[in-house]
Amino acid sequence: xxxxxxxxxxxxxxxxxxxxxxxxxxxxEHGIVGDAxxxxxxxxxxxxxxxxIDKMRRRGLSVNAGDFGENITTRGIDLTALPVGVKVxxxxxxxxxxxxxxxxxxxxxxxxxxxxxxxxREGIFAKVLRGGVVKPGDSLIVHD
Numbered sequence: 001x002x003x004x005x006x007x008x009x010x011x012x013x014x015x016x017x018x019x020x021x022x023x024x025x026x027x028x029e030h031g032i033v034g035d036a037x038x039x040x041x042x043x044x045x046x047x048x049x050x051x052x053i054d055k056m057r058r059r060g061l062s063v064n065a066g067d068f069g070e071n072i073t074t075r076g077i078d079l080t081a082l083p084v085g086v087k088v089x090x091x092x093x094x095x096x097x098x099x100x101x102x103x104x105x106x107x108x109x110x111x112x113x114x115x116x117x118x119x120x121r122e123g124i125f126a127k128v129l130r131g132g133v134v135k136p137g138d139s140l141i142v143h144d
Contacts, residue, residue, distance in 0.1 A: 003077035003140035005090050006050050007065030010035040018066035023135035026093040026128045032071055042098040043125040050075045052122040070123055074140055079124045087143040092132020094143075099125040 009018035014036045025033040031044030038044055048070035056063050065073040072090070080100055082088070088095050101121050 003142075004075055005072055005134060005136055005138040005140060006075045007073040007136055008032075008134055009066030009071055009073070011066075011069075012036055016069075018069055018071065020065050023133050024071070025133055026095075026131045028128050028131045030131075031128060035071060037071070042127055044127045045072060045095060046070045046123055046125050047072045047074060047079055048123045049073070049077065049079050068123065072134065077140060077142070080122055082124065082142065087129065088126070088140060089130075089143065090140045091134035091138040092130070093128060093134050094130035095126035096129050097124055097126050 007020045008022075008024040009020050010024060010032050011018040012034070018035075024035075026045065027033055027038075029040055029044075031038030037046065046069065048068055050065070050073050053063055053065065053068070053073065082097050082100075084097055084100065086097050088097065101123065
């Protein structure tokens with residue numbers, strides 16, 4: 001199976017679930033236009049595999065793309081196996097992976113519902129090297 005984008009999501013405020021949208025615009029050294037986590041830092045865009053969301057569904061949670069705060073939900077690629085520094089293209093955009101996982105300083109609503117959250121272990125983060133539009137169905141290509 002070829003790796004694909006299955007959803008793109010954004011939110012105006014930090015600390016809330018992101019809402020799936022038809023497409024997002026990524027801006028160089030900024031992130032997703034209109035998203036609360038965009039800015040001049042190393043975690044401009046967050047990615048989470050749908051396979052990770054499926055793990056939480058098997059625990060009985062009713063969760064969907066964006067519920068873990070991720071901007072881009074993928075399918076068909078082990079995101080956590082991508083090394084920091086690798087470049088990934090999707091749609092018109094080119095990203096550089098900058099971080100695997102993250103430390104959660106406060107427990108999110110998902111953690112309290114399930115006793116666990118996959119984003120700290122299985123989410124990855126990137127900065128935008130080439131901007132453009134990304135939408136569900138776009139191929140995800142890893143560059144050596």
